[in-house]
Amino acid sequence: MVKAIVGANWGDEGKGKITDLLAENSEIVIRFQGGANAGHTIINEYGRFALHMLPSGIFYSHITNIIGNGVALDIQKLTAELRSLLEAGVPTPQLMVSERAQLLMPYHVLQDSYEEERLGGKAFGSTKSGIAPFYSDKYAKVGIQVCDLFDDARLRERLDRAIEVKNILFQDLYHKPPVDAGTLYQELLELREIIRPYVGDSVTYVHQALKEGKTILLEGQLGAMKDPELGIVPMTTSSHTLAGFGCVGAAIPPTAIQDVICVTKAYSSCVGAQTEPFVSELLGEPGDELRRRGGDKGEFGATTGRPRRVGWFDTVATRYGCMIQGATQVALTCLDVLGYLDEIPVCTAYEVDGQRTKDFPVPALLGRAKPVFTTLPGWKCDIRGITDYAALPANAKAYVDFLEQEIGVPITLVSTGPKRHEIAQRK
Numbered sequence: 001m002v003k004a005i006v007g008a009n010w011g012d013e014g015k016g017k018i019t020d021l022l023a024e025n026s027e028i029v030i031r032f033q034g035g036a037n038a039g040h041t042i043i044n045e046y047g048r049f050a051l052h053m054l055p056s057g058i059f060y061s062h063i064t065n066i067i068g069n070g071v072a073l074d075i076q077k078l079t080a081e082l083r084s085l086l087e088a089g090v091p092t093p094q095l096m097v098s099e100r101a102q103l104l105m106p107y108h109v110l111q112d113s114y115e116e117e118r119l120g121g122k123a124f125g126s127t128k129s130g131i132a133p134f135y136s137d138k139y140a141k142v143g144i145q146v147c148d149l150f151d152d153a154r155l156r157e158r159l160d161r162a163i164e165v166k167n168i169l170f171q172d173l174y175h176k177p178p179v180d181a182g183t184l185y186q187e188l189l190e191l192r193e194i195i196r197p198y199v200g201d202s203v204t205y206v207h208q209a210l211k212e213g214k215t216i217l218l219e220g221q222l223g224a225m226k227d228p229e230l231g232i233v234p235m236t237t238s239s240h241t242l243a244g245f246g247c248v249g250a251a252i253p254p255t256a257i258q259d260v261i262c263v264t265k266a267y268s269s270c271v272g273a274q275t276e277p278f279v280s281e282l283l284g285e286p287g288d289e290l291r292r293r294g295g296d297k298g299e300f301g302a303t304t305g306r307p308r309r310v311g312w313f314d315t316v317a318t319r320y321g322c323m324i325q326g327a328t329q330v331a332l333t334c335l336d337v338l339g340y341l342d343e344i345p346v347c348t349a350y351e352v353d354g355q356r357t358k359d360f361p362v363p364a365l366l367g368r369a370k371p372v373f374t375t376l377p378g379w380k381c382d383i384r385g386i387t388d389y390a391a392l393p394a395n396a397k398a399y400v401d402f403l404e405q406e407i408g409v410p411i412t413l414v415s416t417g418p419k420r421h422e423i424a425q426r427k
C-alpha cells in the first residue's frame with residue numbers, strides 16, 4: 001500500500017519529520033517531485049540534518065530510498081549529501097535513482113539566476129537552484145534523462161540540442177557567456193561513474209513491491225499552495241506538489257495510494273518573495289517572536305537560511321490544501337511552539353471586496369483578501385515532547401479540536417517537538 005506524506009500549505013510543514021517517523025514501519029520511501037531547492041529537517045539519533053535530495057527514509061538500513069523519475073536530479077548535491085550522512089555515522093543506505101529521472105544541469109542554475117537578475121524587483125524569489133528552467137526543459141522535451149548518460153552518442157546529441165538554444169538565450173537575452181557543450185559533456189561522463197551504482201529501473205521495482213504488499217511512502221516537497229496548477233500562481237514551484245502527482249513522479253498506479261497524510265503546522269509559515277499574498281501574516285515584533293520560537297531553530301529556510309514569513313493558522317488555505325491533496329488524515333506539527341501565547345488567533349474566513357468567504361480565492365483575488373480571525377485561549381505552558389495526547393492541556397486539545405472542525409479532516413498525529421518521537425497519536 002502507498003501512503004503519501006504531503007504539505008497542506010506553503011512547504012516547511014514538517015514532512016521530513018513525519019516521513020522519518022513513518023519510515024520505521026515502511027519498506028520504501030520515494031521522492032517524486034522537486035529538487036534540491038527545499039530542505040527537510042530531520043533530527044534523530046545521528047544528529048540534525050537538512051535533506052535536500054535524499055528521501056527521508058535514508059536513516060534506516062531496511063528502507064529502499066528512491067529518487068523517482070519526477071525529481072530534478074542534481075548528482076553533485078546528491079553525492080555530497082550522501083557523503084555527509086556517512087560521515088555522521090549513518091549506516092550505508094539503500095538508494096535507487098530512477099533511470100528515467102532527468103538531470104539538473106549547471107545551465108539550469110545559471111538560467112535561474114540570470115532570469116531573477118533580469119526581473120529585478122519583480123523576481124519570484126527563486127532559490128536559484130535551476131528548478132524552473134529544469135522543468136521547462138523537461139516539458140519542452142530537451143531534458144536529459146539519467147539513462148542518456150549511458151549512451152555516449154545520444155548524450156552528446158541531446159546535450160548539443162539543449163545547449164544550442166540555451167546559448168542564444170544566454171548571449172542575446174542575458175548578455176552572458178555561452179556554455180561550452182564539450183566541457184559539460186566531459187563533466188557528465190565523470191558524473192555518470194559516480195551515479196552508476198545507484199541507477200535502477202524504479203518503475204518495475206515499485207510495481208513489483210506493490211505486488212508483494214510492501215508499504216511505500218511518497219514524500220512530497222513543498223506544499224499545496226506551491227502547486228503550479230492549483231496553488232498561488234505564479235508564486236509556485238515548477239513541479240506538482242500534490243499527492244496525485246506521485247502517480248506520475250513515482251510511477252505509482254492511482255488506485256494504490258490509500259492514505260494521504262497532509263502535514264500542516266499549528267501556525268503558518270511561508271518562504272519566497274514578499275510579493276506573494278500571505279493572508280494571515282503576522283508582522284512586526286509579534287511576528288519576529290513567532291519566527292524566533294518556530295520550528296527547531298527558528299523559522300529560517302533549511303536550504304537558504306532565509307527568514308520565513310510567519311502568521312496565524314489559516315483554516316481557509318489549509319482546508320483548500322487538504323482538499324486538493326485528497327487528505328485522509330492530518331498531521332499537525334509544532335503545537336509546542338505556541339505555548340507562550342495568552343491567546344491564539346486563527347484565520348477562519350477571508351473578506352474579499354466586502355464579501356466573506358471560507359473558500360480559498362483564485363490567485364487574482366487573493367491579494368485583496370483580508371483575514372477574519374477567531375481567537376482561542378492559549379495554554380501557557382511547555383508541552384514539548386508530550387507523547388500522550390490525553391496529557392496535553394485542555395486548551396491545547398481544544399485548539400486542535402477547533403482546527404480539525406474547520407479543516408474537516410481528522411487530525412490523527414500531533415507533533416510536540418522536532419525530534420522523531422516527540423509526537424502524540426490523537427486518533
Ligand code: GDP
Pocket residue numbers: 007011012013014015016017038039040041042043222294295296297302333334335336337415416417418419
Ligand atoms: P519539511 O520541508 O516539510 O520537512 O519542513 P522543514 O524541515 O523545512 O521545516 C519544519 C521545521 O519544523 C524544522 O525546523 C523541523 O525540525 C521543525 N519541526 C517539525 N516538527 C516540529 C514540532 O512538532 N515542533 C517543533 N518545535 N519543531 C518541529
